[in-house]
Amino acid sequence: MRLGMVLIAAVLAASACSSTDKPAPEPGVLSVGIPNPVIPGDRMLSELLFTPLVDYDPTNGKVTPRAAQSVTSTDLITWTVKLSPGTYSDGRPVTAQSYVDAWQRGLGLPVKQLTAVDEQTVQIVLTQAFSEVPAYLAAPLALPYRADDPMVGNGPYRLASPWQPGKGGRLVPLHERPGKPTAIDLRVYTDPAAAYDAVKAGTLDMTVEVPGSRHDAMHADFANSHLIWAEPALGYLAFGDDLPEAAARFAISMSVDRKGLAAGAMDNQVDPATALIPPAIAPGERSGACRACNNDVAAAKSLREQAGLTAARFDGEPRALADQVHAALGVDIAAGPTVTIQTVQLRTLSPYELLQQLKVPAVQQFLDAAATSGDFTERAQQYRLAENQILRDLPVAPLWSAHGHAVWGPRVKDVIVTAAHGIDLAATTL
Numbered sequence: 001m002r003l004g005m006v007l008i009a010a011v012l013a014a015s016a017c018s019s020t021d022k023p024a025p026e027p028g029v030l031s032v033g034i035p036n037p038v039i040p041g042d043r044m045l046s047e048l049l050f051t052p053l054v055d056y057d058p059t060n061g062k063v064t065p066r067a068a069q070s071v072t073s074t075d076l077i078t079w080t081v082k083l084s085p086g087t088y089s090d091g092r093p094v095t096a097q098s099y100v101d102a103w104q105r106g107l108g109l110p111v112k113q114l115t116a117v118d119e120q121t122v123q124i125v126l127t128q129a130f131s132e133v134p135a136y137l138a139a140p141l142a143l144p145y146r147a148d149d150p151m152v153g154n155g156p157y158r159l160a161s162p163w164q165p166g167k168g169g170r171l172v173p174l175h176e177r178p179g180k181p182t183a184i185d186l187r188v189y190t191d192p193a194a195a196y197d198a199v200k201a202g203t204l205d206m207t208v209e210v211p212g213s214r215h216d217a218m219h220a221d222f223a224n225s226h227l228i229w230a231e232p233a234l235g236y237l238a239f240g241d242d243l244p245e246a247a248a249r250f251a252i253s254m255s256v257d258r259k260g261l262a263a264g265a266m267d268n269q270v271d272p273a274t275a276l277i278p279p280a281i282a283p284g285e286r287s288g289a290c291r292a293c294n295n296d297v298a299a300a301k302s303l304r305e306q307a308g309l310t311a312a313r314f315d316g317e318p319r320a321l322a323d324q325v326h327a328a329l330g331v332d333i334a335a336g337p338t339v340t341i342q343t344v345q346l347r348t349l350s351p352y353e354l355l356q357q358l359k360v361p362a363v364q365q366f367l368d369a370a371a372t373s374g375d376f377t378e379r380a381q382q383y384r385l386a387e388n389q390i391l392r393d394l395p396v397a398p399l400w401s402a403h404g405h406a407v408w409g410p411r412v413k414d415v416i417v418t419a420a421h422g423i424d425l426a427a428t429t430l
Contacts, residue, residue: 025205025411028182030430033195033207036166036188040150044208046140047421048171048184049153053081055420056138058281058349061376063134067094067154071137076129076374081122081137088146089158089174096122098144108141108347109133129372131379135350138420156426157184179429196407205412208423210405212267222407229417230280232346233402235270239395243337246394248307252339253292253397255300255328256321262400265318270400276387278401280419281349283380292397297328304329311336341399349420351383358396363389
């Protein structure tokens with residue numbers, strides 16, 4: 001009986017420990033919760049597995065060589081990329097032909113010819129002058145992905161075992177990195193709230209996705225260990241030719257409560273737009289204001305009456321936006337001219353890519369001028385002229401720009417973030 005009581009006591013003690021003790025973090029290993037990544041192309045994962053040719057700063061046009069020694073052109077049509085010696089994580093050399101093979105699957109540029117001049121030199125010949133080539137070469141689409149395995153890269157880390165879709169994988173550095181994690185565990189979470197709570201509980205070091213349900217709590221739970229950064233994605237309204245009155249377009253745009261949408265239907269994952277070009281790709285600061293971005297119901301009603309607007313049908317998400325317009329203006333949202341709610345995920349940090357995607361004929365002259373200018377200040381001016389033209393005529397109306405979140409626990413230090421790659425996990429320390 002005495003032995004039985006001792007065994008029962010031991011079992012109860014073990015149960016108590018297992019229910020209250022949390023697993024100890026693995027020494028030297030950084031654990032990170034992430035959403036299911038798109039492979040190839042995920043910005044944060046690509047920065048670990050690959051080294052980009054260059055880094056590009058959209059605020060000033062600065063180009064910093066990484067895997068490339070230089071990127072040059074004398075006419076903005078023929079571009080020469082000189083490579084630094086490099087290898088894939090499996091030891092195979094990264095050559096000019098590696099990039100040519102990868103770029104045959106699409107580079108996003110108006111390419112006429114790609115040539116591996118020698119082992120370390122790539123020549124790109126375009127169909128027309130294009131000054132934004134460095135911005136495109138800095139993007140994930142320009143990485144030397146291999147057809148046989150797009151996750152074998154030339155970056156500072158490699159996968160320790162095959163990636164498990166929906167689960168994640170462990171990355172280890174190719175070379176010793178004093179003071180840095182000995183491995184990075186990327187753990188896919190389908191529920192970002194669960195990842196957030198795991199960081200709060202100390203069973204996960206970091207998560208790079210914070211849901212709206214934790215957005216307000218984040219500022220208290222992780223007062224000195226969270227970041228919010230601008231991402232190259234935005235939402236906007238596109239008006240068709242069947243809504244020719246500018247007053248009608250302004251009425252619809254100004255009836256939208258962007259702040260309310262950001263906090264509600266968009267789950268605190270975006271910022272209300274105050275410009276057409278979002279902060280992640282903005283060339284310097286914008287001096288003018290976006291009148292159409294203001295939520296001014298009284299002015300919107302006056303403009304609706306002026307335009308004789310009685311109906312507008314909305315296509316796209318969130319439906320809460322159409323409901324806002326109906327409540328503010330009293331228009332029928334089940335009929336009439338179509339207004340499309342669109343989201344753009346940019347592949348580069350170039351305003352040219354955005355403005356070209358918007359397909360506004362009136363601003364093509366500014367885009368052509370930017371494409372043929374080798375001066376960043378001049379290009380920035382042309383993009384601002386294009387933005388001003390669009391905000392004046394309003395063929396499209398900006399709604400929001402995306403932002404990212406991250407929170408981390410007390411073990412994590414030196415957290416750096418950029419619009420190009422998100423959190424730079426290679427720079428963190430434990």
